[in-house]
Amino acid sequence: MNNLPVHQAIAVGASKHPHKGKNVFSYGTAGIRCRADILDPVLYRLGLLVVLRSRAVRATIGVVITASHNPEQDNGAKVVEPMGEMLLQTWEGYATQIANTSDEDLGQCVQSLISELNIDMALPANIFLARDTRPSSFGLAQALIDGIQALKGDYIDYGLLSTPQLHYMVRCQNTQGGYGNPTEHGYYSKLASAFTKVREQQSETDESEYTGELSVDGANGIGALKIQQMCQHLNNQLKISVYNDGTHGQLNDRCGADFVKVQQKPPHGMPTEEAGRKCVSLDGDADRIVYYFVDSDGVFHLLDGDKIATLIAGYIQELLTAANLQLNMGLVQTAYANGSSTQYATDVLKVPVACACTGVKHLHHRAQDFDVGVYFEANGHGTVLFSALATEKINSASQDERLSSDQRQAATTLKYLQDLINETVGDAISDMLVVECILHAKGWTMTDWNAAYTDLPNRQLKVKVKDRRVIQTTNAERCATTPAGLQEAIDGIVSKYNNARSFVRPSGTEDIVRIYAEADTQVAADSLAYEVATKVYHLADGVGDPPAQPSSS
Numbered sequence: 001m002n003n004l005p006v007h008q009a010i011a012v013g014a015s016k017h018p019h020k021g022k023n024v025f026s027y028g029t030a031g032i033r034c035r036a037d038i039l040d041p042v043l044y045r046l047g048l049l050v051v052l053r054s055r056a057v058r059a060t061i062g063v064v065i066t067a068s069h070n071p072e073q074d075n076g077a078k079v080v081e082p083m084g085e086m087l088l089q090t091w092e093g094y095a096t097q098i099a100n101t102s103d104e105d106l107g108q109c110v111q112s113l114i115s116e117l118n119i120d121m122a123l124p125a126n127i128f129l130a131r132d133t134r135p136s137s138f139g140l141a142q143a144l145i146d147g148i149q150a151l152k153g154d155y156i157d158y159g160l161l162s163t164p165q166l167h168y169m170v171r172c173q174n175t176q177g178g179y180g181n182p183t184e185h186g187y188y189s190k191l192a193s194a195f196t197k198v199r200e201q202q203s204e205t206d207e208s209e210y211t212g213e214l215s216v217d218g219a220n221g222i223g224a225l226k227i228q229q230m231c232q233h234l235n236n237q238l239k240i241s242v243y244n245d246g247t248h249g250q251l252n253d254r255c256g257a258d259f260v261k262v263q264q265k266p267p268h269g270m271p272t273e274e275a276g277r278k279c280v281s282l283d284g285d286a287d288r289i290v291y292y293f294v295d296s297d298g299v300f301h302l303l304d305g306d307k308i309a310t311l312i313a314g315y316i317q318e319l320l321t322a323a324n325l326q327l328n329m330g331l332v333q334t335a336y337a338n339g340s341s342t343q344y345a346t347d348v349l350k351v352p353v354a355c356a357c358t359g360v361k362h363l364h365h366r367a368q369d370f371d372v373g374v375y376f377e378a379n380g381h382g383t384v385l386f387s388a389l390a391t392e393k394i395n396s397a398s399q400d401e402r403l404s405s406d407q408r409q410a411a412t413t414l415k416y417l418q419d420l421i422n423e424t425v426g427d428a429i430s431d432m433l434v435v436e437c438i439l440h441a442k443g444w445t446m447t448d449w450n451a452a453y454t455d456l457p458n459r460q461l462k463v464k465v466k467d468r469r470v471i472q473t474t475n476a477e478r479c480a481t482t483p484a485g486l487q488e489a490i491d492g493i494v495s496k497y498n499n500a501r502s503f504v505r506p507s508g509t510e511d512i513v514r515i516y517a518e519a520d521t522q523v524a525a526d527s528l529a530y531e532v533a534t535k536v537y538h539l540a541d542g543v544g545d546p547p548a549q550p551s552s553s
């Protein structure tokens with residue numbers, strides 16, 4: 001440990017992690033993410049920042065080193081708040097500021113944050129860190145540790161963990177074990193025990209066509225390792241075959257949840273020909289999951305975040321009714337949710353639906369407005385949040401002798417289901433176990449589940465413009481307020497199609513504008529997306545070639 005004054009200790013570290021000043025970094029929706037080879041000084045600076053954050057909130061703070069579904073040459077970091085949530089928005093600004101501070105100004109930058117935020121530097125600071133399987137992650141973890149040590153913070157380096165596992169550890173630590181044990185073993189045994197208990201509550205009927213056999217595409221990343229460890233705790237209750245486990249292919253290369261969702265086809269490296277075979281793909285840090293199967297005609301069917309969300313919301317709704325529990329439950333989606341899923345949730349499940357802006361933290365925040373808030377992005381990131389009131393009511397109903405045994409059993413199932421859910425953030429492993437419990441309870445095959453509703457055909461396009469900030473949106477990104485005339489033009493185009501919807505928004509992760517369109521047929525969705533993209537290109541200073549005519553029309 002160093003005994004140097006703060007300024008000097010920061011300078012010594014900075015000389016080992018020099019900032020070339022050539023790149024501009026930004027802490028956005030998913031933390032900092034860019035090419036790994038320029039991140040070393042940024043991780044050192046983040047190490048300093050999280051010590052300040054830990055002292056400011058007097059709690060353990062987490063950092064995960066990962067770039068999720070990005071290619072292997074990229075990397076990044078996400079900071080985790082004490083209850084396992086994403087970094088507070090005001091601190092995203094400080095993170096961006098410190099990440100861009102030169103070596104000479106670094107001491108001053110830290111000093112002004114200390115005074116501005118009135119941080120007591122005599123307090124202890126504690127950081128939990130973990131990393132994904134990228135080759136660059138190890139060195140970046142060392143840069144982070146150097147930053148933590150420069151400000152005399154303590155840390156526990158968990159080594160390789162999935163993003164949601166690290167979120168879980170932080171919450172366990174800050175609840176003094178109330179949420180579970182902050183160890184990897186604690187994570188697996190909590191989930192395995194909850195999984196077994198939920199299934200014990202469910203009676204399997206003779207006609208059940210459910211099978212616990214599934215193929216998992218681990219994206220050649222951390223999820224492949226961790227799901228194998230999870231399996232060892234499940235006593236063969238599921239028969240899981242892991243592909244893309246990192247022994248052959250490259251991380252996220254033509255595989256993983258993002259590839260499957262965007263390409264709407266199976267990943268490389270995993271056999272999917274067997275009709276009806278249940279398949280899942282995780283992303284590079286295992287916080288997203290999608291299901292899919294190929295039917296007897298060889299047609300590929302994707303069951304994305306929307307299908308998972310409606311399955312979970314519908315099941316929790318049934319349990320709440322069966323337990324006679326009055327709790328206000330809702331589903332939170334983004335504008336990308338397929339219109340059929342929203343309609344199914346509203347009209348069939350009778351679950352109220354709220355729409356939030358893209359990005360996990362927005363959905364998470366909105367879900368906290370409900371007693372039971374289910375949230376999912378169509379890309380497969382999501383979880384369920386239970387308020388303190390909901391937790392209390394479910395617990396007491398599970399032990400209430402005045403209720404019928406069926407009511408008590410429904411409440412008990414809910415209680416164990418809550419234990420199975422990682423409430424800190426979307427967690428591919430936990431979500432998979434939840435889905436398997438529900439399919440088991442219903443005796444469903446993939447075909448049964450998929451039949452709940454049929455997705456409206458849709459198309460996403462990208463348009464490159466001079467400055468994507470000229471597009472501003474409102475109403476959870478569903479309506480463009482600038483440039484002038486764009487929304488009116490979109491409305492005019494949409495009105496020519498049946499069952500149609502379209503919106504545009506500037507991407508938070510790429511320098512482009514994204515176009516989404518859905519309509520009654522694929523040809524119509526393609527043509528609608530093309531027309532809207534062309535409008536954006538003309539009204540928002542498009543650069544390069546104008547959008548190409550869709551080949552299907």
Ligand code: 16G
Binds near residue numbers: 358359360379514
């Ligand atoms: C980030 C977000 C993800 C969102 C995506 C949108 C987190 C942890 N991740 O990956 O939720 O769907 O960005 O990207 O919040 P876009 O702004 O480029 O469309």
Ligand code: MG
Binds near residue numbers: 068283285286287
């Ligand atoms: Mg991810």
